[in-house]
Amino acid sequence: MKSIIVVVLLSFFSVARAGVLDAPSLRPIPTALITGPQAKVAVTGTAVQLSGVAVPSGNVICTAPPANAANIYVGPSSVTNTTAFAGVGQVIAPGGTVAFYISNTSAIWINGTAGDGITCSGS
Numbered sequence: 454m455k456s457i458i459v460v461v462l463l464s465f466f467s468v469a470r471a472g473v474l475d476a477p478s479l480r481p482i483p484t485a486l487i488t489g490p491q492a493k494v495a496v497t498g499t500a501v502q503l504s505g506v507a508v509p510s511g512n513v514i515c516t517a518p519p520a521n522a523a524n525i526y527v528g529p530s531s532v533t534n535t536t537a538f539a540g541v542g543q544v545i546a547p548g549g550t551v552a553f554y555i556s557n558t559s560a561i562w563i564n565g566t567a568g569d570g571i572t573c574s575g576s
Contacts, residue, residue, distance in 0.1 A: 490558040493570035505559030513575035519548035521569040
């Protein structure tokens, strides 16, 4: 069984080095990291926008602190603080993380319980 796996891996790397892999599926190594765009819900049920930070690669990870009292809802400006929000946004449990592909963190809005928030980082 081990020899079959080795052959498959060697074949994969040979194809990759030969330039046969689809170039868009390969992402460049990040040259700059963004950290710190944060937002906290001021009034329960009122959406809050993150500050705008350009994200060159588009890769953003948002984390809800474990100390949050409840789930935080992340999405566009129409995001609400309930799970019945017609499929708009993502739910992040306290301590949870979600990833987005966006060009600027100002596209992210949160909603939830007053005092709860998220922190985002990316490259």
